[in-house]
Amino acid sequence: xxxxxxxxxxxxxxxxxxxxxxxxxxxxxxxxxxxxxxxxxxxxxxxxxxxxxxxxxxxxxxxxxxxxxxxxxxxxxxxxxxxxxxxxxxxxxxxxxxxxxxxxxxxxxxxxxxxxxxxxxxxxxxxxxxxxxxxxxxxxxxxxxxxxxxxxxxxxxxxxxxxxxxxxxxxxxxxxxxxxxxxxxxxxxxxxxxxxxxxxxxxxxxxxxxxxxxxxxxxxxxxxxxxxxxxxxxxxxxxxxxxxxxxxxxxxxxxxxxxxxxxxxxxxxxxxxxxxxxxxxxxxxxxxxxxxxxxxxxxxxxx
Numbered sequence: 001x002x003x004x005x006x007x008x009x010x011x012x013x014x015x016x017x018x019x020x021x022x023x024x025x026x027x028x029x030x031x032x033x034x035x036x037x038x039x040x041x042x043x044x045x046x047x048x049x050x051x052x053x054x055x056x057x058x059x060x061x062x063x064x065x066x067x068x069x070x071x072x073x074x075x076x077x078x079x080x081x082x083x084x085x086x087x088x089x090x091x092x093x094x095x096x097x098x099x100x101x102x103x104x105x106x107x108x109x110x111x112x113x114x115x116x117x118x119x120x121x122x123x124x125x126x127x128x129x130x131x132x133x134x135x136x137x138x139x140x141x142x143x144x145x146x147x148x149x150x151x152x153x154x155x156x157x158x159x160x161x162x163x164x165x166x167x168x169x170x171x172x173x174x175x176x177x178x179x180x181x182x183x184x185x186x187x188x189x190x191x192x193x194x195x196x197x198x199x200x201x202x203x204x205x206x207x208x209x210x211x212x213x214x215x216x217x218x219x220x221x222x223x224x225x226x227x228x229x230x231x232x233x234x235x236x237x238x239x240x241x242x243x244x245x246x247x248x249x250x251x252x253x254x255x256x257x258x259x260x261x262x263x264x265x266x267x268x269x270x271x272x273x274x275x276x277x278x279x280x281x282x283x284x285x286x287x288x289x290x291x292x293x294x295x296x297x298x299x300x301x302x303x
Contacts, residue, residue, distance in 0.1 A: 046092040066161070077217050099176060129176040
């Protein structure tokens with residue numbers, strides 16, 4: 001349940017205002033979202049991310065030195081408009097072109113695509129990369145239809161690091177796409193979220209049950225089951241993800257894995273650590289090398 005708000009219609013605008021007030025050393029507000037308030041190297045690529053509000057720290061919280069240069073922020077669970085994206089991209093542009101990257105949802109694909117064409121018409125070089133990490137949302141044969149969820153973090157970070165290193169727009173886009181092709185995620189949900197002003201959650205799940213593969217806006221999952229012990233849930237995650245290895249990747253001893261355990265908004269950090277304890281054990285049993293594991297909230301869905 002979302003308890004604290006003024007007017008539901010003003011929630012997205014007010015959260016941006018408050019976020020910027022709390023992080024003025026890192027970001028500043030522009031029409032349509034936020035950009036870095038710090039200096040970026042002239043002539044380098046600007047990485048602009050974005051999507052609907054309600055997924056903090058995605059997307060504004062992923063803007064800053066070493067991460068994205070700007071974030072276009074739509075209304076709650078709604079894509080930003082093409083105009084909002086163009087506004088943010090113009091403000092973030094450093095002279096080296098703009099990479100637009102976002103989760104693969106219909107509204108985002110449409111609006112970021114339109115924004116890219118408008119930026120090109122203005123003489124700003126632009127490329128687009130949609131994140132498609134969620135293995136439950138489409139088959140391997142239709143991988144381009146998959147949703148972007150926690151894999152946003154991986155793709156955004158790789159793109160931003162490449163831009164910071166001075167790579168060209170084509171190189172930054174290619175590395176972001178490569179990171180996307182190497183990223184897989186699988187999610188579960190225990191309950192639905194309630195948007196500000198709403199009296200009912202977007203969806204419901206029976207007590208003691210969980211939905212496997214459900215999307216962050218309530219998109220249908222692939223099945224339901226009883227909520228298991230933490231160790232069993234960790235095994236579900238690892239078994240599903242290691243069953244679909246990206247092309248060119250094998251489970252040889254020493255293979256490097258960047259593991260992310262992402263909370264969607266209602267699971268406490270302590271619970272996440274209990275689950276990750278078993279995730280780490282399972283990956284080590286496969287003799288995989290865990291690199292820079294992340295446990296926390298990176299892409300959320302309210303509560």
